[in-house]
Amino acid sequence: MSAEIVTSERAAGSVLLDHAVGLHARPSVKLTQLAKTFQARIELALSEAGPWIDAKSIVKVMATKAPKDTILHFRAEGVDASLAVAALIGLVKRDFEDGR
Amino acid sequence: MKRNVGIVIVSHSPDVARGTADMVRQMVGEKVPLAWCGGDPGGGLGTSVEAIAAAIQHAWSDKGVAILVDLGGAETNSEMAVEMLPAGRRERVVVCNAPIVEGAVMAATEASAGSSLDEVRRTAEEMRPA
Numbered sequence: 001m002s003a004e005i006v007t008s009e010r011a012a013g014s015v016l017l018d019h020a021v022g023l024h025a026r027p028s029v030k031l032t033q034l035a036k037t038f039q040a041r042i043e044l045a046l047s048e049a050g051p052w053i054d055a056k057s058i059v060k061v062m063a064t065k066a067p068k069d070t071i072l073h074f075r076a077e078g079v080d081a082s083l084a085v086a087a088l089i090g091l092v093k094r095d096f097e098d099g100r
Numbered sequence: 101m102k103r104n105v106g107i108v109i110v111s112h113s114p115d116v117a118r119g120t121a122d123m124v125r126q127m128v129g130e131k132v133p134l135a136w137c138g139g140d141p142g143g144g145l146g147t148s149v150e151a152i153a154a155a156i157q158h159a160w161s162d163k164g165v166a167i168l169v170d171l172g173g174a175e176t177n178s179e180m181a182v183e184m185l186p187a188g189r190r191e192r193v194v195v196c197n198a199p200i201v202e203g204a205v206m207a208a209t210e211a212s213a214g215s216s217l218d219e220v221r222r223t224a225e226e227m228r229p230a
Contacts, residue, residue, distance in 0.1 A: 025127055025205065026126075026127050029127050029128055029205070029209045032209055032213075033128075033209065033212055033213060036213035036214075036215075037213070056213075057223070057226075058205075058206050058209040058210060058223060059206055059223060059226040059227060062206075
């Protein structure tokens, strides 16, 4: 009998949101779309104390209405948790690749 | 084969329908089949079953199509257009109970991630007023 080794990992990180308009519609869509490309469960909060919301839910992400200069906290659990947190922080740092 | 659920926007006003579709394209991108229709054939406000049927055809995906509507007739005419579809397709089209603009953006975002028709509808319907 062969044993499949599944390594589940946890990761967390935070990043300053300095996009001019904060986490509004377009940045929320991009963040959610990226989060959904990972298998890990990914959560987002505006404070380490929570409340933590599902980063793959466009409705919940948009409802955070995080303004500019908020610190976004991410945490993830699953096989690609570290990659997911790094990718999401990268997206915020790159200003959501918003060419406008 | 189109891999993502398609989105159809049905408004009484062609301007509202076109504007909503523009928002979806600009915010969500090109990964979702998208079509819109609005106005009656005479150029006034209204909706037409034929135009809705054509929009469903245009946005067709084997994963299904989610329709976002504005008021009254947009919903009943959409339901009629769905009923006219051949069996096998009819079951893969839903009319979402959600506000047209917000619902369309939410549904398209969900669809762009490869989600199922049921997930797309649930996401759009999360936008319902509490």
